[in-house]
Amino acid sequence: MAISLSPRAQRRPRQNFETWAWLFMRVSGLVLFFLALIHMYIMHIENDVTHTTASFVAHRWANPLWRLFDWLLLTLGLLHGGNGLRTIVNDYVHRPGTKLVTKTLLYGGGGALFLLGTITILTFH
Amino acid sequence: MTAQTSATRRSSRARSSMYRGKAGQWAFILHRVTGFLVFAFLLLHIVDVATLNDPHVYNALHQLYGNIVLRLFEVGLLFALLYHALNGLRVIMIDFFPGAVRNEQALFYGLLGLTIVLTIVGGYVIVKPFFVGVH
Numbered sequence: 001m002a003i004s005l006s007p008r009a010q011r012r013p014r015q016n017f018e019t020w021a022w023l024f025m026r027v028s029g030l031v032l033f034f035l036a037l038i039h040m041y042i043m044h045i046e047n048d049v050t051h052t053t054a055s056f057v058a059h060r061w062a063n064p065l066w067r068l069f070d071w072l073l074l075t076l077g078l079l080h081g082g083n084g085l086r087t088i089v090n091d092y093v094h095r096p097g098t099k100l101v102t103k104t105l106l107y108g109g110g111g112a113l114f115l116l117g118t119i120t121i122l123t124f125h
Numbered sequence: 126m127t128a129q130t131s132a133t134r135r136s137s138r139a140r141s142s143m144y145r146g147k148a149g150q151w152a153f154i155l156h157r158v159t160g161f162l163v164f165a166f167l168l169l170h171i172v173d174v175a176t177l178n179d180p181h182v183y184n185a186l187h188q189l190y191g192n193i194v195l196r197l198f199e200v201g202l203l204f205a206l207l208y209h210a211l212n213g214l215r216v217i218m219i220d221f222f223p224g225a226v227r228n229e230q231a232l233f234y235g236l237l238g239l240t241i242v243l244t245i246v247g248g249y250v251i252v253k254p255f256f257v258g259v260h
Binding site for chain 1: 157160161163164167168171172174175177178180183184187188190191196199202203206207210213214216217220221247250251254
């Protein structure tokens with residue numbers, strides 16, 4: 001595919017943060033392919049949404065492996081989606097001030113929801 | 126629009142127009158939009174699951190998810206997730222095995238077709254209980 005790179009980039013490919021972010025998206029994407037589709041199948045196709053009550057979750061989370069499954073889905077989903085949104089912000093938000101505010105909201109909100117989700121998975125009985 | 130602004134706008138959008146209007150560009154745009162929607166739903170979903178600490182609120186909320194508007198919303202989520210997952214595999218294939226895909230355009234239309242078929246089948250299962258009740 002013809003993607004024109006600047007001469008500098010062509011001369012010296014570096015293993016910088018963006019390279020690792022690129023690799024992370026592929027690896028986490030592959031894991032999420034199975035985690036997210038299995039989750040969607042069980043919670044929305046196999047069981048009706050009105051049947052997934054608190055006691056349904058209590059029964060399901062009696063097995064710690066399902067808690068681990070859901071925590072991995074939470075963590076990888078937030079990291080994969082958060083990095084995707086970071087890319088979108090980099091592409092479309094150009095004013096430095098707006099960029100700072102948007103990214104602060106993204107990282108702050110993402111971190112807060114990671115904590116909220118983790119606490120929910122760990123403390124529900 | 127003057128030529129000047131148009132040129133500026135074009136350069137600022139260089140990344141999103143690199144495929145020059147072929148199937149890959151639609152694949153890219155749809156990948157972004159569906160990714161954004163799935164992520165937005167994930168944020169909402171983390172908050173709604175956090176109400177588990179008060180089972181009454183949690184149960185009431187999940188009864189609400191059973192109404193027709195939110196069921197259709199669920200079908201939309203299914204479409205977005207299926208497309209993003211399948212197209213993601215296509216991106217991984219192209220990135221890691223360059224040359225393995227002979228006909229990228231056919232692959233894109235194939236995965237789009239599969240997404241639509243699976244959305245219709247899954248959507249039928251999701252929407253049906255609203256009309257005939259849950260078995």
